[in-house]
Amino acid sequence: MQAFHIPGAAPLYTNTFLLISDAGHAVVIDPAADAQTYDKILKEHHVPLTAILCTHGHYDHVGSAKALQAEWNAKLYCEKADLAGDRMYPLSAADCGYAEGESIAVDELTFTVWHTPGHTPGSVVLLCGEYLFCGDTLFAGSIGRTDLEGGSSAQMAESLRKLAKLPIPRETQVLPGHGEFSTFGDELDNNYFIRSAVRGNNDLF
Incomplete structure (x- = not known):
């Protein structure tokens, strides 16, 4: 597998990722950058885009989803709860x-999915090998906002409790929607919001 980290445009700099399987098929997670940015990598490596996986439906994570879907005939994944077709959820x-706990396979790449509502109703995290794509559910040392349309502090707390119990190796790389990368073990040990949720506190803010 080859993995590419592609920061989105200023001022949000959304983290977006492109993975290429050993057999030569590509997956984009959270297509926030311009479609041409992904096209350049895909064409340089002579691979087609097979799947587009959205961790949630906010505008800063799905900006080029429809363009890439149309150009490459790629399969677009996003939870129905985040498909409002408005400014926030375009x-x-x-x-x-x-589906909760399902595995999405693209060649040797397998993405296991868990629902983590809280930042949005349709938020998910995706585990692929040593990478945990968290969208805006989990940041390094923090979590996504719950005060935006569709957010819920109580749901976020429940999602964090679920995350803490999942069979994810501690050395797994946490790749959030914004900011620096971390490891799952670091977040379990040091993230105030996870530790607070595990203790049963639903009032995270």
């Missing part, structure tokens, strides 16, 4: 959502 349709 996508109005996707090929499919996610």
Whole structure:
């Protein structure tokens, strides 16, 4: 596998990722950058884009999703709860959502999906090998906002409790939607919000 980290445009600098399987198929997670940015990598490596995986539907994470879907005939994944078709949630349709605990396979790449509502109703995290793509559920030392439309502090607390119990190796790389990277072990040990949620506190703010 080859993995590419592609920061989105200023001022939000959304973290977005492109993975290429050993067999030569590509997956984009949270297509926040311009479509041409992904096209350049895909064409340089002579690989087609097979799947687009959105961790949630906010505008700063799905900006080029429809353009890439149309250009490459790629399968677009986003939860129905985040398909409002408005300014905050610009996508109005996707090929499919996610089933809890399902595995999405692209060649040797396998993405295991868990629902983590709180930042948005349709937020998910995606585990692929040594990478945990967290969107805006979990940041290094922090979590995503819950005070935006569709957010819920109580749901976020429950999602963090779920995350803490998942069979994810401590050395797994936490790749959030914004900011620096971390490891799952570091977040379990040092993230105030996870530790507080595990103790049963739903009032995170």
